[in-house]
Amino acid sequence: xxxxxxxxxxxxxxxxxxxxxxxxxxxxxxxxxxxxxxxxxxxxxxxxxxxxxxxxxxxxxxxxxxxxxxxxxxxxxxxxxxxxxxxxxxxxxxxxxxxxx
Ligand SMILES: [Zn+2]
Numbered sequence: 001x002x003x004x005x006x007x008x009x010x011x012x013x014x015x016x017x018x019x020x021x022x023x024x025x026x027x028x029x030x031x032x033x034x035x036x037x038x039x040x041x042x043x044x045x046x047x048x049x050x051x052x053x054x055x056x057x058x059x060x061x062x063x064x065x066x067x068x069x070x071x072x073x074x075x076x077x078x079x080x081x082x083x084x085x086x087x088x089x090x091x092x093x094x095x096x097x098x099x100x101x
Pocket of ligand 1: 039040041042043075076077078079080
């Protein structure tokens with residue numbers, strides 16, 4: 001009797017937010033607003049990479065001793081290249097480890 005149509009309920013919840021709480025990474029999907037990441041070395045002209053300065057270079061490697069990618073360091077292409085070269089130079093003279101842990 002009750003000839004009811006299946007009413008179209010559009011239940012597509014757009015914001016199915018995955019709660020990936022890996023607070024390790026620098027980017028957070030909550031912050032959709034494009035926060036312009038400026039290159040550390042471009043913004044600070046006084047900062048000069050030094051392969052003998054391990055403390056400075058430790059900012060660009062993770063705990064395993066790997067070189068961080070650009071999305072983590074925020075460096076521009078030119079400076080990421082410089083960072084990579086400097087870290088490799090530092091590794092060669094055993095200031096930084098190749099691997100750790
Ligand atoms: Zn730069």
